[in-house]
Amino acid sequence: MEPYVLLLYLVVAFAMFLVPQKIKGVKPIIPALLHFGAFIYFITRIPAISKGTITKQSFAWIPELSLNIEFTLDGLSLIFALLITAIGALVFLYAKAYMKSYEGRSRFYFYLSVFSGAMLGLVLSTNLIQFFIFWELTSVLSFLLISFFNEKDSARRAAFQSLFITTFGGLSLLAGIILIDNIADSYNLSDWIAHAEQIKASKIYLPALLLILIGIFTKSAQFPFHFWLPGAMQAPTPVSAYLHSATMVKAGVFLLARLNPVLGGTDEWTHIIPVIGAITMLVGSYLSITQKDIKAILAYTTISALGLLVLLFGIDTNLSVKAAMVFLFVHAFYKASLFMIAGYIDKKTGTRDIDSLGGLARILPYGFGVAAIALLSMAGLPPLLGFIGKELIYEAKVQSPGLGFLVLIFGVVSNILMVTISLYFLFKVFMGKALTHIKRPKKIDLYYLAGPASLAFLSLALGLYPDFLSGLIEPAIEVIRVEIVQIKLKLWHGLNLVFLLSLLTVISGVLIFLLIYKKNKLLRGWRKLNDRIFYINFSDVFLSGIDRFVGYSGKNTKLIQHGYHRYYILTIILFTSLLLWLQIFITRDWQLDTKFTLQPFYISGLIGIMMLAAIYSAISRSRLNTIIAMGITGYGISLIYLYYSAVDLAITQIIVETLTIVIFVLVLQKLPKFATLSKKSTRLRDAAIALAFGGVMTILALKAIHVDFNLPISDFFIEKSYQEAFGKNVVNVILVDFRTLDTLGEITVLSVAAVGVYVLLKKKTKKL
Amino acid sequence: MNSVILQIASKYIRAILLIFAVLALLRGHNQPGGGFIGGLLAGLSVVYTSLAFSATNIEQKLKIKPAHYIGIGLFIALISVLPGLWAVGTLFQGVWTTIPLPFGSVLKIGTPLLFDIGVFFTVIGVTLQFFFTLSNKE
Numbered sequence: 001m002e003p004y005v006l007l008l009y010l011v012v013a014f015a016m017f018l019v020p021q022k023i024k025g026v027k028p029i030i031p032a033l034l035h036f037g038a039f040i041y042f043i044t045r046i047p048a049i050s051k052g053t054i055t056k057q058s059f060a061w062i063p064e065l066s067l068n069i070e071f072t073l074d075g076l077s078l079i080f081a082l083l084i085t086a087i088g089a090l091v092f093l094y095a096k097a098y099m100k101s102y103e104g105r106s107r108f109y110f111y112l113s114v115f116s117g118a119m120l121g122l123v124l125s126t127n128l129i130q131f132f133i134f135w136e137l138t139s140v141l142s143f144l145l146i147s148f149f150n151e152k153d154s155a156r157r158a159a160f161q162s163l164f165i166t167t168f169g170g171l172s173l174l175a176g177i178i179l180i181d182n183i184a185d186s187y188n189l190s191d192w193i194a195h196a197e198q199i200k201a202s203k204i205y206l207p208a209l210l211l212i213l214i215g216i217f218t219k220s221a222q223f224p225f226h227f228w229l230p231g232a233m234q235a236p237t238p239v240s241a242y243l244h245s246a247t248m249v250k251a252g253v254f255l256l257a258r259l260n261p262v263l264g265g266t267d268e269w270t271h272i273i274p275v276i277g278a279i280t281m282l283v284g285s286y287l288s289i290t291q292k293d294i295k296a297i298l299a300y301t302t303i304s305a306l307g308l309l310v311l312l313f314g315i316d317t318n319l320s321v322k323a324a325m326v327f328l329f330v331h332a333f334y335k336a337s338l339f340m341i342a343g344y345i346d347k348k349t350g351t352r353d354i355d356s357l358g359g360l361a362r363i364l365p366y367g368f369g370v371a372a373i374a375l376l377s378m379a380g381l382p383p384l385l386g387f388i389g390k391e392l393i394y395e396a397k398v399q400s401p402g403l404g405f406l407v408l409i410f411g412v413v414s415n416i417l418m419v420t421i422s423l424y425f426l427f428k429v430f431m432g433k434a435l436t437h438i439k440r441p442k443k444i445d446l447y448y449l450a451g452p453a454s455l456a457f458l459s460l461a462l463g464l465y466p467d468f469l470s471g472l473i474e475p476a477i478e479v480i481r482v483e484i485v486q487i488k489l490k491l492w493h494g495l496n497l498v499f500l501l502s503l504l505t506v507i508s509g510v511l512i513f514l515l516i517y518k519k520n521k522l523l524r525g526w527r528k529l530n531d532r533i534f535y536i537n538f539s540d541v542f543l544s545g546i547d548r549f550v551g552y553s554g555k556n557t558k559l560i561q562h563g564y565h566r567y568y569i570l571t572i573i574l575f576t577s578l579l580l581w582l583q584i585f586i587t588r589d590w591q592l593d594t595k596f597t598l599q600p601f602y603i604s605g606l607i608g609i610m611m612l613a614a615i616y617s618a619i620s621r622s623r624l625n626t627i628i629a630m631g632i633t634g635y636g637i638s639l640i641y642l643y644y645s646a647v648d649l650a651i652t653q654i655i656v657e658t659l660t661i662v663i664f665v666l667v668l669q670k671l672p673k674f675a676t677l678s679k680k681s682t683r684l685r686d687a688a689i690a691l692a693f694g695g696v697m698t699i700l701a702l703k704a705i706h707v708d709f710n711l712p713i714s715d716f717f718i719e720k721s722y723q724e725a726f727g728k729n730v731v732n733v734i735l736v737d738f739r740t741l742d743t744l745g746e747i748t749v750l751s752v753a754a755v756g757v758y759v760l761l762k763k764k765t766k767k768l
Numbered sequence: 769m770n771s772v773i774l775q776i777a778s779k780y781i782r783a784i785l786l787i788f789a790v791l792a793l794l795r796g797h798n799q800p801g802g803g804f805i806g807g808l809l810a811g812l813s814v815v816y817t818s819l820a821f822s823a824t825n826i827e828q829k830l831k832i833k834p835a836h837y838i839g840i841g842l843f844i845a846l847i848s849v850l851p852g853l854w855a856v857g858t859l860f861q862g863v864w865t866t867i868p869l870p871f872g873s874v875l876k877i878g879t880p881l882l883f884d885i886g887v888f889f890t891v892i893g894v895t896l897q898f899f900f901t902l903s904n905k906e
Contacts, residue, residue, distance in 0.1 A: 647800035651792075655808040659895060662815055666823075666903045725862055726876060727797040735802065736880040736887070740860045743883070744845055747890040751838045754897035758835075761901050 002071045002124050003057060005038050009117030016109045027105065028096040031113045035089035038120070042081045049078050050471045052478075056126075066186045070127040075475025079325065080123040080246075080254055082472075087246040087336050088116045090451030094340050095238040097447035098347065102236075108148060112239065115141040119247040123254055126189040128177045135173065135219070135251060139166040142248050146235040158231035161539055164546065165218050165228045173215025173255075179208035180262070192262045193482070200266055209263055212255075213272065220252025220306045223280040227538035230299040237343030240295060241451075244302045245336035253306065253328070256313045257321075261482045264316050273314025278410040280307025285417040289424070289516075290527040294342045294352045297425060298335065301378065304414060305331045311407065312396060313480075319399055321480050322487055323392035325473045326466075330389035333459045334374040337452035341371045344448045345429065349438055354425070359434030364441075366449055368430045373456035377463070379422035380415060381506065383491055384463040390415060390505075394498045412505055419509025420516070427517055466490060570689065577693040584699060603643055610636040623671070627664045631657060648731045771820070778820035785813035793888050794881075803884035807841075807891025815899050823903035834900060837893025845886025848879045 012034050019027050045055075058070040073081070095112070099105050118141060122134035140163070147159030181187055183202050184195040192199065199205060216222075221229035229249065233240050243249060256273070263269060284304030291297045305327070312324035344367055345360065346352045361368040373384065380390035397408045462469060466489035477485045516523040610633045617629035638653035678686075717730050717738065727733035735743050789809035796802030818826040832840075852861030864878035 648802065648805065651800060651805050652808065655805065655812055659808065659812065659815065659899070662819065663899060663902050666899075725880065726864060726878065727880070729796060729798050729800060729802070732796045732802040732884075733880075735804070736797070736883045737862050740849060740862075740880075740883060743887065744849070747842065747845060747887055747894075750894045751842060751890060754834070754838060754894040757898055758901050761904070 001041065002055070002073055003059075003069070005041065006117055006121050006124070008034065008038075009113060009120065013110050013113035013117065016106050016113060019106075026096075028092045028099070028109055031109060031116075032089045032092035032096075034113075035085045035092060035116065039082065039085035039089060042078060042085060045073060045078060046472065049073070049075055049475050052475070058127075066181075066188065067129055068127055068188070069130055070188060071124045072126040072189075073124060074479050075472075075477070076254075076257055076479040077123045079328070079472055079476050080250070081120060083246040083250075083328070083332050084116060084119050084123065087242060087332060087451075087455070090336070090340075090454065091238045091242045093447055094241070094343075094451045095236075097445065098238055098343055099236065104148075108145075108236065111141055111144050111148070112242070115145060116242070116247065119251065122251055128181075128187045128189065128192075130187075131255075132170070132174055132177060135215075135255075136167065136170050138248050138251060139163060139170055139219075142166070142232070142235075142239075142243060145239045145243075146232050148236055148239070149234065152234065155234040157543065158228075158234040161542060162228040162232050165225055165542070169215040169218025169225070172211045172218075176208045176211030176215065179204050179211065189258065189262070192259075196262050199262060205263070205266070206268055209266075209268055209272075212259065212263070213276075216252040216255050216310075217276060218252075219255075220249050220310060221280075221303050222252075222276050222307060222310055223283050224538065226280055226283065226303045227542065229303055230296050231539055233293075233295040233299050237295070237339060237346065240299075241336045241339035241343070244298070244339060245332040249302065249306055250328075250332075253309045253313065253324075256310060257324075257476075257480050260313065260316065260321075260480045264313075270314060270316050274311050274407055275314075277307045277309070277311030277314055278407050280304070281311060281414045282410050283307070285414040285421070287530070288421050289417060290523070290530045292353050292355060292527075294345065294354050294357070294425065294429065295339070297354065297421060298338055298342060301418065301421065302331075302335060304418065305335070308393065308411075308414070311411075312393065315396060315407070317396065317399065318477065318481055318483075318485050319392070320396035321477050322473065322485070323389065323396040325476055326385075326392050326469065326489065327389040329462070329469065330377060330386045330459070333455045334377040334386065337370060337374040337455040337459075338378070340448070340452040341367055341374070344445065344452075347448070348441070349435060354428050357429045357435070358432040359430070361430040362434050362440070363438050366444055366453070370449060370452045370456045371430065372426060373460055374452065375422040375426045377456075377459040379419045379506075379509065380502070381419075382463070383460070385459045385466065386463070387502075388463060388466050388489060388491060391498055391502060394501050398497060398501075412501060415505045416508045416512065419506055420512045423510065423513040424517060427513075463491065570686075573693050574689055577689070577696045580696045580700065581692070584696070584703075603640065606636050606639055623668050624665070627661055627668070631661045634660070646731075648729070774820040778817045782813045782817050785809055785816065789813065789888075793884060796884060797880065803887030804891055806884075807888040808895060810888070811892050811895030811899070814896055818899070818903065823900060827900045830896075834893045834896035837889050837896065839893075841886045841888065841890030841893055843886070844889060845883050848882035848886055851879050 012031055015030070016027065019030070048055075054072060054074045056070070056072045058068050061067050061069050092109075092112070095109070099108055102108070115138060118134050118137035122131060122138060125131040125134055143159050143163040146162055147155050149155045150159075177187070180192060180199060183199050183204065184192050186192070186195075199208075218225045229244075232243060235243065281304050284300045284302070284307055288297050288300030288304065291300060309324050309327060309331075312320040312327070342352065345357065345364070348364060349357060349360070351357065377384040377386035380386045393411065394408075397411050470487050470489050473489075474485060474487055477487070516526070613629040613632035613636070617626045617633070620626045620629060634657035635654065638650045638657065641647075641650035641653060714730075717734055721727055721730045721733040721738075725733045725737040727737065786809075789806045791806075792801035792809060793803055793806030794801075796806065814826065814830075849860045851863045853859050855861070855863045862878050862880045864876060866876050
């Protein structure tokens with residue numbers, strides 16, 4: 001079924017352009033329904049999956065290279081598919097309201113549909129090459145989505161930045177995949193899992209792991225690649241909501257989970273990944289506090305959340321994976337709804353600056369309610385799903401082996417900051433003095449609020465009855481850990497260390513919040529401090545690096561592509577003759593045929609005349625004379641052909657020579673008067689090069705006589721040309737029968753050359 | 769050039785060149801000749817006439833433009849490789865058939881000849897295109 005769902009996505013995406021003008025307003029409803037339908041389909045698969053049935057489908061593509069199209073729906077992909085389709089449906093509903101006033105909406109819906117289809121394809125693929133194709137597809141489409149407002153310079157820059165970084169990671173990932181293919185001899189994930197021990201023991205395990213991790217870290221915006229994600233908020237808000245919650249950045253986390261059974265469990269895995277994750281987590285939550293743009297605040301908290309997910313998959317215990325899977329839901333729910341709320345606020349108030357917002361609770365009460373639930377879930381307060389997630393995370397960190405203590409401190413600090421920023425967001429935007437210039441809308445903005453409200457409701461409902469999630473998460477953990485794990489999720493865990501940590505987190509978070517909320521000066525000072533410490537902006541460094549690279553390449557390209565035709569020719573001839581001389585010198589086979597006869601005398605005489613003509617053409621001061629002299633050599637060659645009974649060649653040579661002379665003469669009329677422009681040294685240089693090339697060709701010709709071909713190919717043609725092609729003229733038979741494809745190519749090239757001459761001479765181009 | 773002798777001679781030479789061109793094309797499979805040579809000869813006949821009169825004059829009088837010759841030639845050459853697919857199942861495979869003629873003789877005709885005709889027209893077109901483009905005084 002799954003491939004057909006993907007096909008449907010593609011069809012619907014293209015159909016976006018065909019929707020009649022009259023019903024344009026309901027256009028986003030179509031993909032929303034598609035997503036909803038797909039969501040229902042995946043819901044119906046839950047019972048089968050939790051019983052352990054895994055559906056697989058594969059189509060042969062290039063089986064010789066072990067490239068096949070393989071789709072699998074198991075516990076892990078099911079969870080992601082559910083998130084992608086559910087949030088996708090809500091995002092399209094939201095986009096209906098949000099994108100109302102923008103031009104090019106059809107294009108937007110097209111991109112977004114293909115994007116979600118690519119993401120769905122990514123989570124369902126188990127052939128790694130196919131997976132990589134979908135992976136890159138999401139990069140390219142996110143580029144198109146981020147640059148959707150392409151009239152804005154900042155949007156274009158951000159889009160390019162994210163494209164550069166994610167495709168750089170993509171290439172690295174591809175290299176890693178190929179390295180592992182060298183060990184497992186397959187691109188199929190189940191083959192990889194079967195060879196897991198062999199892969200981990202191999203010498204190229206570490207390079208492969210690092211390459212794949214670069215792919216994952218760039219995609220999931222891990223430190224130090226995190227800076228593209230805040231830039232991505234240049235995208236229309238529905239995209240941000242989707243990109244940050246269920247797609248794109250989650251692709252890296254997904255891959256980390258997917259490859260856990262193949263690469264996980266080693267020392268390298270449990271040391272590199274948690275460190276990067278922990279740093280990212282702390283950096284994200286720390287930087288979120290001093291942001292002013294509410295979308296930027298959300299973007300940095302996403303970075304923090306992604307760091308946390310990576311950290312948990314890196315710790316790689318049953319508990320941590322369980323915590324990661326729960327937190328995946330937690331984050332997707334609150335982040336999608338908060339982004340939608342941020343866009344809603346932006347649309348209603350015209351600003352996203354947190355300093356100029358306030359008192360929105362009275363103006364947008366429904367938005368306030370939804371945002372409050374989502375923010376409290378982000379802060380990890382009971383009775384929301386976020387609380388359960390945080391408890392599990394603490395539990396996993398407390399029990400994590402190795403770096404446990406450090407990770408725990410990082411986690412607690414980061415969570416304190418998350419509590420602070422959640423509360424600050426809530427109070428700054430919705431409490432306090434009301435903005436006077438905005439009126440309370442008369443209707444509930446249904447399309448704006450449907451999405452965030454249902455996600456907030458899910459956060460609350462699943463927080464109260466978390467065991468619904470167990471059935472979903474168990475099969476996923478089974479896929480990741482390759483063992484059966486029974487889990488039980490509940491809100492209240494009793495009074496233990498974890499709860500005490502939670503209490504500590506909340507109290508400290510609230511305290512910091514009160515400090516910066518009451519004393520605005522404090523936050524301002526903090527911002528100033530951050531500006532000073534982090535005055536080097538990662539994305540500026542990156543962009544200037546790119547600029548410098550482009551400048552460097554430009555300079556070097558000019559050195560080689562200087563545009564002087566004579567030097568191109570000079571370089572080619574010089575290089576070729578030097579290489580040939582070198583080869584002759586290396587073989588040192590000086591056996592040359594010098595026993596050529598001077599009989600019959602007229603051929604020797606002819607050659608003498610040709611040589612004289614050639615020399616004359618080089619030293620003559622008149623163009624016409626030069627051409628005539630060159631003609632003499634040409635006709636002479638055709639006579640030699642004739643003597644050795646190559647009649648076809650001779651005829652062709654004569655006609656071509658005639659035409660060449662005529663055309664040369666025609667061209668001459670257009671040239672300026674003859675003048676000696678070259679210096680004597682230049683001419684000496686040219687003479688030397690000509691001698692070098694001519695000499696090597698002569699020696700090659702003399703040596704060629706001694707080269708023995710095992711079987712002259714001419715015998716075959718002479719024998720077969722009448723038998724099989726019914727022709728006695730071997731040359732012609734080769735041209736039109738044995739080598740038809742070559743001839744077809746040649747006449748095509750000729751035609752292209754004719755077009756080229758026409759364009760070069762006839763078309764009036766602007767002066768460069 | 770404005771030579772009366774050349775102008776009058778060109779009429780006959782043109783006719784002879786064209787006859788030779790077609791002859792070379794048709795007999796090419798068994799004797800020296802073929803589409804390439806035939807095409808060059810036919811192109812040469814026009815070039816020769818152009819030298820006697822003026823190139824722009826002749827170019828305007830051409831019923832079929834050089835570019836069209838190229839197109840026709842490539843099209844014929846492409847078409848000629850298709851019968852193989854239909855008859856034998858392989859592209860580019862030559863297909864031959866015999867047509868009985870009066871007085872007991874037979875004519876063997878096949879797709880290689882058709883292909884040669886395609887080459888013939890392409891070469892005419894390319895030659896003339898080169899020639900007229902370069903002879904254009906501007």
